[in-house]
Amino acid sequence: MILLKEVIRRKASPLPTLSNKLFCFTLVNKEHKVNYIFTIVNIILGRKKMKSKTKVVRVMLVSIFLGVMMVNVQAQGVTISVADFIGGAAEVEVFEYLEQQFQERNPGVKVERRYTPFAEYTDVLTTSIVGGSPPDVAMLYDFNAGKFIGMGAILALDDLIKRDYPNVAQWEADWAPGMLTRENGKIHMLCIRGGPRCVFYNVDRFRSVGLYYPARTWEEFVQDCKKLTRDINGDGRIDEYGIGLAATKQGEGMWDWFSVLTAWGGKLLNEDRTAAFNQSEAIESMQFYVDLLLKHKVVPPGVLQTPKHKEVEEFIAGLTSMTWYGPWFISTLKTRKPKFKWAVGLMPTHEGRMGSSVGPIWWGICKASKHHEEAWEFIKFMTGPEASRYMAKKLEYTPARLSVLNDPELQKMEHFRVFVEQAKLPGAYIIPMIPETPQLIDILVEAYQTAMSGRKTAKEALDKAAAKWNRLIAR
Known part of the structure; x- marks a missing residue:
């Protein structure tokens, strides 16, 4: 700063207050800063035809002005709320x-966390967006992402991606299957982690019936479950079961069925959002699932x-021999230390197809944020390799990038x-991420419970659910 004032004093003595203009630069719209610098330098040097030495002085002055200006901006800093x-x-x-x-790599940017417990998160985020005080960056998950994207609250990232990744195809190819999502043809979020289902199994129980690994096919899976379902003490009541299922109104068990649905080649919705869950593949997959209990x-x-x-507590207690769950269950088992040896296996296949429902979480940028660039740098870093x-x-979060999944250390x-x-x-x-996702799950849970209770067949329950869903989206 001393050097700058000295240059101004020597070259522009008629303008002793000119250096004060430097402190106004950070108040000027950034698109015009450089123009103002050139204007001031022209005043200093005069409008006469410049000699080569004068040109050098001009370039030096511009460089000094830009450097001091950037220091000033970094000193002020930008805070992004997450x-x-x-x-x-x-x-x-x-x-x-x-x-x-x-923050250490971006000294001009400070991160401010806005933590909300999961149960209240969607409501709190909705209120902040509608009320005009959204965060700059928001964590999203499969149940609420469609809602906020449908509201127009989440920024499409395609232009930023094309700008920063000239080889977009190569960048896209690094994302694991299903981890790079598009809504209405646009990328709105970058994935923090996946969360595939796998088979947790009781190794001791398996060995006691002559099994060593989980079944490779769903048909073999049924036979293994039958071997593992036993009356141990001969009192006529079953003491050990093959697999545990959940079917409450909260709908958590639906994600286990989604794995079966995918293996059968089924899906929930068509491209036009009409019901696909009452097509033959979906019906057969649900009937298979229901038969585990009723048949x-x-x-x-x-x-x-x-x-x-x-x-999952039934699995830990030894009542069931298998459960389907995500990688977060590993730390639970390590902490709880069940009285048996346990291991993890891949999901079974049906006619060569494998299915594993995934519950990812993502970062998205709120469209109303005033700090898109800083928010973009943040989510690039937080989802980067x-x-x-x-x-x-550290957390056994399943990476969303193939380059990280292939890391030998993880193996x-x-x-x-x-x-x-x-x-x-x-x-x-991954379930369809649309504004009506919560209603879709509610309708499916009702059908799921009806079929699991035996009141209707899978076909009857899903046909009724499809009619209800199609009426809802036709409004």
Whole structure:
């Protein structure tokens, strides 16, 4: 700053207050800053035809002005608010570490977390957006992403992606199956982590009936479940079951059925959003699922009153021999230390197709944010290979990028490496992300419960649900 004032004093003594204009630059719209600098330099040097030395002085002055201006901007800084629902101590520690890393690499940007418990998150985010005080960056998940995108609240990222990744095809190819999503043909979010379902199984129980690994096909899976469903003490009551299922009104068990649905080649909706869940593939997959309980009787009774957290407790207690769950269950089992050896296997296939429902979380930029560039740099960093690799190693978050999934270090992580392998395979299923997603799930849960209770067949229940859904979207 001293050097700048000295240059101005020597070259422009008639304008002793000119240096004060420097402090106005940060108040000027950024598109015009350089023009103002050139104008001031022209005043200093005069409008006569410049000699080569004068041109050099002009360039030096511009460089000095730009440098001081950037220091001034960084000193002021920009704060971006980031809304999330990350509440676990280990997760908070990891996310705060990564946010600190981002801030150190971007000294002009400060990250301010807006934490909300998961149960209240969607309502709080909705209120902030509607009320005109949205965060700059928002964490989204499959249940609420469609709502906020449908509201027009989330910025499409395509132009930013094309600008920063000239080889867009190569960039897109690095995302694992299903992890790069488009809504109305646009990319609105970048994935933080996947969350495929895999098979957790009781190794000791398997060996006791002559089994060593989970079945490769769903047909073999049924036979294995029958072997694992036993009356141990001969009192006429089943003591051990093959698999646990959840079928409460909360709908958590639906994600297990979605894995079966995908393996059968089914889907929930057509391109025009009309029901596809009453087509033959979907009906057959649900009937297969229902038969595990009602026909084969390899599932503990009471599934209509069994939420997912209770169903996995049945596995830990040894009542069931298998459960389908995501990588987050690994840390639970390590902490709880069940009285048996356990392991993880890939999901079964049907006619060569594999299905695994995935519950990813994403970062999105709020369209009303005044800091799109800083928010974009933040989500690029937080979903990039370095951050993804760190989260995988510290939290066993399944990476969304193939370049990270192929990291040899992840292949050495017991149990987690199975999820890494599952994430690379085709068949990842994410529910449709549309504004009506909550209503869709409610309708499907009603059909699911009706079929699981035996009051209707899978076809009858899904046909009724399809009619209800099609009426809803036709309004």
